[in-house]
Amino acid sequence: MGREFLEGNEAIARAAIGAGCNFFAGYPITPSSSILHYMLEWVPQNGGTAIQGEDEIASMGFCIAAAMAGRKVLTATSGPGISLYSENIGLAIMGEVPLVIVDVQRQGPATGSATKGAESDIQFVHWVTSGGLPIIALSPATVCEAYSLTYQAFNLAEKYRTPVFLLTSKEIGVTRESVDLSRIQLPPLIERRRPVGAAEYAPHYFDRPSDVPPISDFGGEYISRFTTSTHDKLANMTADPAVIQEMIDHYKAKIDSAIDDISLYEEDLQEGAEILIVSYGITSRSTKVAVREARQKGVQVSSLTLQTLFPVPERAIKSALKGIRKVIVPEMNMGLYIHEIQRLACGMEVIGVNKMDTTLVSPRMILEQGGVL
Amino acid sequence: MSRNPHTSYMTGERGALPFCPGCGHHIIVKSLDKALVKLQKDPKEVVIVTDIGCIGLADIYFTTNAFHGLHGRSITYGCGLKLARPDLTVIVLQGDGGCGIGGTHLLNVARRNIGITLIVGNNFNYGMTGGQHSVTTPTGGITSTTPWGNVEGPMDLCGTAAAAGASWVYRATAFDKDLPDIIARAIEQPGFSMLDVWELCVAYYSPRNQVKKNDLMRLLDRHHLKTGLLANTPRPEYSAQYRAAVEKRKQVTPKPPITEKFSHSVTKQTGIVIAGAAGQKIKSTATVFAQAAMFSGLEVTQKDDYPITVMTGHSIAEIILSPETIDYTAIESPDYFIVISQEGASRARKRIESLEEACTVLVDRDISLPETRAKVERLPFAQTSKEIGRLSIATVALACLLRHSGVFPMEALKEAISTFQKSAIAEMNCKAVEAGARLVP
Numbered sequence: 001m002g003r004e005f006l007e008g009n010e011a012i013a014r015a016a017i018g019a020g021c022n023f024f025a026g027y028p029i030t031p032s033s034s035i036l037h038y039m040l041e042w043v044p045q046n047g048g049t050a051i052q053g054e055d056e057i058a059s060m061g062f063c064i065a066a067a068m069a070g071r072k073v074l075t076a077t078s079g080p081g082i083s084l085y086s087e088n089i090g091l092a093i094m095g096e097v098p099l100v101i102v103d104v105q106r107q108g109p110a111t112g113s114a115t116k117g118a119e120s121d122i123q124f125v126h127w128v129t130s131g132g133l134p135i136i137a138l139s140p141a142t143v144c145e146a147y148s149l150t151y152q153a154f155n156l157a158e159k160y161r162t163p164v165f166l167l168t169s170k171e172i173g174v175t176r177e178s179v180d181l182s183r184i185q186l187p188p189l190i191e192r193r194r195p196v197g198a199a200e201y202a203p204h205y206f207d208r209p210s211d212v213p214p215i216s217d218f219g220g221e222y223i224s225r226f227t228t229s230t231h232d233k234l235a236n237m238t239a240d241p242a243v244i245q246e247m248i249d250h251y252k253a254k255i256d257s258a259i260d261d262i263s264l265y266e267e268d269l270q271e272g273a274e275i276l277i278v279s280y281g282i283t284s285r286s287t288k289v290a291v292r293e294a295r296q297k298g299v300q301v302s303s304l305t306l307q308t309l310f311p312v313p314e315r316a317i318k319s320a321l322k323g324i325r326k327v328i329v330p331e332m333n334m335g336l337y338i339h340e341i342q343r344l345a346c347g348m349e350v351i352g353v354n355k356m357d358t359t360l361v362s363p364r365m366i367l368e369q370g371g372v373l
Numbered sequence: 374m375s376r377n378p379h380t381s382y383m384t385g386e387r388g389a390l391p392f393c394p395g396c397g398h399h400i401i402v403k404s405l406d407k408a409l410v411k412l413q414k415d416p417k418e419v420v421i422v423t424d425i426g427c428i429g430l431a432d433i434y435f436t437t438n439a440f441h442g443l444h445g446r447s448i449t450y451g452c453g454l455k456l457a458r459p460d461l462t463v464i465v466l467q468g469d470g471g472c473g474i475g476g477t478h479l480l481n482v483a484r485r486n487i488g489i490t491l492i493v494g495n496n497f498n499y500g501m502t503g504g505q506h507s508v509t510t511p512t513g514g515i516t517s518t519t520p521w522g523n524v525e526g527p528m529d530l531c532g533t534a535a536a537a538g539a540s541w542v543y544r545a546t547a548f549d550k551d552l553p554d555i556i557a558r559a560i561e562q563p564g565f566s567m568l569d570v571w572e573l574c575v576a577y578y579s580p581r582n583q584v585k586k587n588d589l590m591r592l593l594d595r596h597h598l599k600t601g602l603l604a605n606t607p608r609p610e611y612s613a614q615y616r617a618a619v620e621k622r623k624q625v626t627p628k629p630p631i632t633e634k635f636s637h638s639v640t641k642q643t644g645i646v647i648a649g650a651a652g653q654k655i656k657s658t659a660t661v662f663a664q665a666a667m668f669s670g671l672e673v674t675q676k677d678d679y680p681i682t683v684m685t686g687h688s689i690a691e692i693i694l695s696p697e698t699i700d701y702t703a704i705e706s707p708d709y710f711i712v713i714s715q716e717g718a719s720r721a722r723k724r725i726e727s728l729e730e731a732c733t734v735l736v737d738r739d740i741s742l743p744e745t746r747a748k749v750e751r752l753p754f755a756q757t758s759k760e761i762g763r764l765s766i767a768t769v770a771l772a773c774l775l776r777h778s779g780v781f782p783m784e785a786l787k788e789a790i791s792t793f794q795k796s797a798i799a800e801m802n803c804k805a806v807e808a809g810a811r812l813v814p
Contacts, residue, residue: 025453041622045624054477058478061450062449065450115678219438226442
């Protein structure tokens with residue numbers, strides 16, 4: 001491999017194949033459809049199965065079951081598809097199902113501007129199901145990051161037995177860029193843990209709440225059970241409040257305790273800066289240009305780019321906030337991630353730079369509305 | 374198969390089945406056990422998938438694998454398991470309620486012929502939520518939600534599944550003595566099989582409608598529904614067909630990487646917009662131009678704008694060239710603006726009106742443009758391409774831009790064309806490059 005001219009969707013599909021993905025199910029939706037096309041072509045070459053479901057609900061049902069039968073699973077959709085996935089995503093969280101869900105975000109709500117960009121689903125995926133259980137969401141800014149974060153997403157899904165969101169957007173998914181994927185440092189692949197030596201398999205076994213239970217695939221060495229209802233470690237339905245709470249605490253603890261392992265971000269902090277711009281996704285690229293311009297004009301400004309959106313990399317954010325008086329949060333939505341920053345930046349001025357007119361937040365908009373220049 | 378034959382696939386550890394006394398689910402679940410005993414399946418290779426509904430409580434009473442999922446979606450989990458592991462025996466237990474909410478999955482599993490077995494415990498109402506009417510409630514039936522008698526007609530599940538292509542369809546009642554044998558036969562069908570079992574809901578439907586064992590036949594007659602084997606049309610199971618089809622598929626040879634072979638004269642981020650119409654090969658020509666820029670050592674991005682009805686209307690591509698990494702991928706003030714169709718000019722009207730003086734517009738001489746401060750050069754793109762081939766107009770225009778701007782050599786564009794385009798098209802487009810270059814005096 002050398003230099004190529006690729007769109008983000010293709011980079012994601014390539015990475016998924018590279019990470020050993022051998023099951024894909026999805027339903028066509030702009031701007032994610034090309035991931036479906038690539039996967040339908042390439043997954044069978046990986047010895048796997050890729051199928052277009054009759055709708056998003058069926059697609060996610062196929063994915064959950066295939067993941068529990070030992071496959072490495074990817075699906076891809078856009079905001080309206082996340083709505084239809086959401087009940088099953090709750091099932092995947094409580095069933096501890098490893099799978100990767102790509103959301104190529106577009107302008108919404110409803111059908112919106114189907115072929116145009118936005119980063120609309122940030123809190124939608126965060127709170128995609130009931131109860132406030134944590135989820136993992138990564139957000140690339142470039143085609144190269146779409147490639148590397150897909151590997152990371154598969155690793156996190158397998159390591160923590162949980163669905164992982166890859167929040168990209170039309171602006172990354174279907175924009176082509178000159179890239180050299182062979183120069184990207186990839187993490188070593190992580191595979192799910194399997195039970196060893198147990199007489200009976202407990203599908204949700206843990207000693208400490210933060211432990212990740214090993215998986216025995218359906219059709220494997222052990223008899224396996226899976227259930228959508230509140231259950232104990234053996235996946236037996238239960239109505240015992242103490243057991244129910246123990247399981248809920250486990251779903252939360254296994255993600256919360258791993259926050260440092262999951263937190264991916266880039267710091268560009270300037271000594272003495274009192275302004276911090278926190279950004280993610282495509283808007284972080286406008287931020288880069290804005291930061292360069294501000295510094296050229298003698299304004300000190302720091303920047304924190306988040307690749308992990310959830311769980312919120314609080315340690316990195318708090319550390320970047322030291323000595324800061326004003327925080328700017330540019331977003332291609334009406335202000336979603338800003339709520340996470342506001343609760344961490346107590347007493348500081350927090351300014352959202354927002355738009356949803358389908359065009360990018362420009363560096364000038366960040367500098368002007370953020371009051372930098 | 375283990376050495377000792379399996380005498381039951383049910384465990385006593387969980388106590389008695391949780392169904393109401395007299396509920397037909399008892400019979401269905403025990404008949405499934407007997408069917409498995411008859412077939413002597415390895416319990417590790419059997420998955421019982423259950424829906425939400427009273428019958429969905431059954432899976433954990435079995436010693437096989439058990440998968441209990443969302444309401445109406447049990448067919449999708451069964452399919453996912455079977456697609457991932459075609460060697461497994463997958464049996465789905467669903468009620469008539471699940472057949473309603475998950476109706477599309479029933480149609481599609483039948484159509485695809487994924488080799489799972491669906492057993493419907495059909496008692497004409499929702500037993501778990503208080504006896505509301507379902508898609509199979511008989512006309513006139515009294516339920517919590519049809520207190521005046523159901524005015525809707527019942528869905529013929531068997532007829533529906535058969536019409537959708539199910540390879541084996543059978544209607545039984547829970548009182549059929551040979552129910553275990555029928556279930557075993559359903560499981561043995563390699564493709565999708567469905568067994569609709571009519572039964573009594575003793576908590577709701579039966580007492581409200583005075584339906585007893587003997588009344589089931591009367592209900593069937595009233596709705597002109599038949600019992601017994603209703604379809605048996607074996608055809609290859611989905612996964613077998615899928616493997617055969619994908620093996621025939623030729624692998625596409627990957628495109629070669631782009632190495633730096635030429636130089637460029639770009640010193641700052643340069644934005645180029647090409648506005649044309651569907652059928653003018655705007656997107657693909659912009660891509661090959663971008664690849665040519667990469668052969669010249671440049672960083673490039675490309676975005677496209679076109680209507681979802683792809684064969685009509687405008688088509689606009691935006692290319693950014695830069696000697697360095699491109700962060701901001703929008704073009705706020707284009708350096709070059711090419712217009713090769715009236716649709717493109719109309720779509721880009723606002724942008725053309727606001728172009729800066731430093732921008733150069735290369736426009737086909739027959740297209741009318743809105744007022745603009747930019748430098749406008751009118752050129753015979755359409756006429757030139759007519760002589761070479763209608764599909765070459767975008768190449769003619771971009772070659773003209775290349776000669777005009779000198780951003781990278783003509784040879785780089787020819788290199789990209791011959792590397793990435795099919796030979797017949799490449800031959801035409803190499804001529805178009807020459808012709809486009811000649812348009813600049």
